[in-house]
Amino acid sequence: MPELIPILKRDEIAIKVAAMAKAISRDYKGRRLVLIGVLKGAFIFLSDLARHLELDDVKIDFLRAASYGEGTRSSENIHLIKDIDTDIRDKDVLIVEDILDTGLTMAFLIEHLKAHSPKSIRTCAFIDKPERRKIPIEADYVGHRVKEGFLVGYGLDFAEDYRNLPDIYHLKID
Numbered sequence: 001m002p003e004l005i006p007i008l009k010r011d012e013i014a015i016k017v018a019a020m021a022k023a024i025s026r027d028y029k030g031r032r033l034v035l036i037g038v039l040k041g042a043f044i045f046l047s048d049l050a051r052h053l054e055l056d057d058v059k060i061d062f063l064r065a066a067s068y069g070e071g072t073r074s075s076e077n078i079h080l081i082k083d084i085d086t087d088i089r090d091k092d093v094l095i096v097e098d099i100l101d102t103g104l105t106m107a108f109l110i111e112h113l114k115a116h117s118p119k120s121i122r123t124c125a126f127i128d129k130p131e132r133r134k135i136p137i138e139a140d141y142v143g144h145r146v147k148e149g150f151l152v153g154y155g156l157d158f159a160e161d162y163r164n165l166p167d168i169y170h171l172k173i174d
Contacts (some may be wrong), residue, residue: 004152004162004169008144013126013154013168016143017045020124021052024094026142034091034118036084039064040163041112042097045126051097053074061086063112065105070074076077076134078108084116093118098155100125100142103135127168144168145168 008016024033033055037046039062050060064082096147106123113121124141131148150173152158153165162171 001174002158003172003174004043004165005149005172006167007146007149007170008154008168010154013143013166016049017048017126018052020126020141020143021049021054024124025054028055028092028094031055031093032059034055034061034086034088036057036060036086036088036093036095037062038095038097038105039069039082041155041157042096042126044106044163045098049124055081059086059091061088063109065109066121067102067105073166075158076104080108084113088113088118090117090118090119093120093121095121095123097123097125097139099127099129099151100114100137100139101129101132103133103137105134106139107137126154127156 061084063084063126065078066079067078100106107139110121122140125139126143128145149170151168152171153168155163157163158171
C-alpha cells in the first residue's frame with residue numbers, strides 16, 4: 001500500500017503561488033503575456049496563478065506533452081500530444097509547469113514554442129526537483145524546491161491518481 005508523506009499543505013501552496021504571481025506581475029507589467037499550461041499536471045497551479053496575476057492583458061492556452069506513462073520514472077521520450085491554439089508570434093510566453101524534474105520536457109517545449117516566433121519565452125514551475133536533472137535548465141520562477149522523492153497532489157499524479165489532492169505529498173511505494 002503506498003504511503004503519502006506530507007510535503008506542502010494547501011495554505012503553504014497558496015502563499016507560494018501568490019508570491020510567484022506578484023513577481024510575474026511585476027516583471028510583465030504593461031506587456032502582453034500568454035500563459036501556456038502544460039497538461040495535465042499544471043492545470044490546478046495555472047488556475048491559481050492566473051487568478052493572482054495583476055495584469056490586464058493575459059491569454060491562457062495549453063499544450064500537452066507526455067513522458068511518464070504509468071511509471072515513476074520519465075521514459076525520456078517526449079511526445080507532443082496537444083499543441084497550442086493561440087498565436088504567440090511577438091508575444092511574451094510563460095510556460096507554466098507543475099514540476100521541473102529531468103528538464104527534458106521543458107527543453108523540448110521551449111524549442112517547440114520557439115518555432116512560433118514569440119517575443120520571449122520564460123518558464124515557471126511550481127516544484128523544482130533537480131535530483132534527476134538531465135539537462136542544465138532552471139525555471140525563471142519557482143514555487144518550491146525539493147531534494148528528492150516522487151510527488152503527488154495539487155495536479156501531480158501517479159498513473160492519473162492523486163491529482164485532486166489539495167496538498168502535496170511524497171508517494172512512498174514499497
